[in-house]
Amino acid sequence: MTVPSLINNKHLLWRAGFGAGINQFEDLNNKDIxxxxxxxFREETFLYINYDTPDVEIIDYMNDKSPAEKKKEIQRINREQNLELNLNFLDKMVNSKEQMKEKMAFFWxxxxxxxxxxxxxNRQILNVIRKNALGNFRDLLFEVSQAPAMLNFLNNQQNKKDHPNENFAREVMELFTMGRGNYTEKDIREGARAFTGWGxxxxxxxxxxxxxxxxxxxxFLGKTGNFTGSDVLNIILEExxxxxxxxxxxxxxxxxxNVDENIVNKLSDNFYQSGYDIKKLMTEIFSSSWFYDKKNIGNRIKSPIELMAGMMRTLPMNIQNPENLIVYQKLLGQMLLYxxxxxxxxxxxxxxxxxxxxxxLQIPQIWSGLRPLEYTPRQDDDIDMGMKSRETALNKTFKNPNITIDWARVEKVFKDKKVEDYLIQSSKSLDMNSVKNFSDNSxxxxxxxxxxTPEYQLM
Incomplete structure (x- = not known):
């Protein structure tokens, strides 16, 4: 029988982070919540995520090339820098001691x-999100709303008086702050006018x-004035x-x-009263007894990033070709920055x-070198990275990930433990006999x- 504190501790580490790291299993069953x-919630000196690939300074650099060649070269460098940002973000999730901050950044x-x-x-908005991840939602909203990545993505660079573009104003209300049904089409039009000139x-x-x-x-939202974009955000936050x-x-x-309305109403009142203090809200959630109710444990399917980061935290590994982790993100349908x-x-x-x-289900075997990767991207894959056929995916983009796992360390950590108690969140349906039939008991x-197992997909 698994001791309750072990169940609760695993639950907390998966939800407030990316699962237990290899060094946390030793005393996980008697660690105090x-x-x-x-x-x-530990916070250290904030370190920006960056890329080392040099920026392209086109004028000095490529006078001897044709426009088509220059364009191709710029695209190549952009792609390399974005892939580096992606892998550096994933690395933070796996290795950072600030697990809650990186999990919250992943949510935002x-x-x-x-x-x-x-x-x-991309680098700038990613760092804005990470820096403010456990800070104040007001600051986060303002900084994200003024980030070039967002203004560019939602066409606000084109939002000008006499020709307002409503895209940014609509998404700010629908997706970032209020949700559908809490504003009118007129509010969108008036909000868009307030955001004119933001670029x-x-x-x-x-x-x-x-x-x-x-x-x-x-x-706007029942108020009248010569509003700017900042006024509009402040009015939204008053709601x-x-x-x-x-x-x-x-x-x-x-x-x-499945939302418990009573709990959410109380949390949301406290969140509003605190002036949108994210850390306070998350502390209240993870400190509450209802968070550890049976119905909340092992009920979520891990997203691809959570699945990969969790395995990388549990298994100490040396990855010779980390860029191939991008392949798994594509194949599973969740690529950071995309x-x-x-x-x-x-x-x-x-x-x-x-x-x-x-x-x-096969990644553990592939990463352990027990079977090859034989997959093509999902049919709805719109991340056009030259992986439209298996031949291209495997011959061009994918090389052996060259992952070396320190199994001696894993053996040492789990030597006298029931491994399933530590790796599986909800083992109700887990048939350990069939797991062991496929095993040499090592x-x-x-x-x-x-x-x-399907059970490992849950957290």
């Missing part, structure tokens, strides 16, 4: 979804271009529906997709179809086989 929470990365080619813009220069600095701003009176919308989305992501649209990634059962489930094969 408060001590674990302190570890998870899907909430404030943007998808642009420019790696400088950026070619260096990626936010600019309020006064000559493009509509100075007229606006009627209690904003706190409710954000809290509900956080509850669905971190607790349960959300499918402005609504971000869907969650839950949408992660699982026949092709992705098979690959998910810790290594036990771990690989447990990670290859």
């Amino acid at each position: 408060k001590a674990l929470l302190n570890d998870l 990365h899907g909430h404030f979804a943007s998808r642009v080619v420019n790696p400088r813009f 950026f220069d070619k260096e990626g600095n936010f600019r309020e271009r006064k000559n493009l701003h509509d100075e007229g009176t606006k009627n 209690k529906t904003t706190a409710k919308f954000i809290t509900t989305k956080i509850y669905k992501f971190f607790v349960n997709e 959300p499918p649209n402005v609504a971000g990634w869907p969650n839950g059962k949408s992660w699982i179809d026949s092709s992705t489930l098979m690959l998910r 810790v290594k094969m036990n771990v690989i086989n447990l990670m290859s």
Whole structure:
């Protein structure tokens, strides 16, 4: 019988982070929840995610090349820099001691979804999200709304007086703050007028271009005035529906997709009263006894990034070709920096179809060198990275990931433990006899086989 504290500790580490790291299993069953929470909420000196690939300074660099060659070279460098950002973000999730901050950043990365080619813009919005991940939602909203990546993605660079573009104003209300049904089409039109002139220069600095701003009176959410974009964001934040919308989305992501209205109402009131203090909200969630109710444990399907990061935290590995981790992100349908649209990634059962489930179950064997990768991207894959056929995917893009796992360390950690108690969140349906039938009873094969079960897909 698994001791309750072990179940609760695993639950907390998966929801408030990316699962237990190899060094955490040793005393996981007797660790105090408060001590674990302190570890998870630890904050260190903020380090920006960057890329080392040199920026292209086209004028000095390529005078001898044709326009087509220059364009191709710029595309190549942009692609390399974005892939480096992607892998550096994943590395933070796996290795950072600030697990809650990186998990929260991962949540906001899907909430404030943007998808642009420019790696400088991607780097900037990613770091804005990480820096403010556990800070104040007001600061986060303002900084994201003024980030070139978002203004570019939602066409606000083209939002000018006499020709307002409503895209940005609509998504700010529908997806980022209030949710559908809490504003009218007129509010969108008036909000768009307030955001006229918000843009950026070619260096990626936010600019309020006064000559493009509509100075007229606006009627927005029942208030009247000569509003600017900042006024509109402040008016949105005054609405209690904003706190409710954000809290509900956080509850669905971190607790349960089936919302308990009473709990969410209380959380959202406290969130609003605190002036949108994210850390306070998350502390309240993870410190509450209801968070550890049986119905909230092992009920969420891990997203591809959570699945990969969790395995990388459990298995100490040396990856010779980390760029091939991108291949798995593509094949499983979640590539960092490339959300499918402005609504971000869907969650839950949408992660699982026949092709992705098979690959998910086989990754432990592939990464352990026990079987080759033989997969093509999902049919709906719109991340056009030259992986449209298996031949291209395997011969061109994919090389052996060359992963070396330190099995001796894994053996040592799990030597006197029931491995399933530590790796599986909800083992009700787990048939350990069939797991062991596929195994030679070594810790290594036990771990690989447990990670290859449908139960390991849940957290």
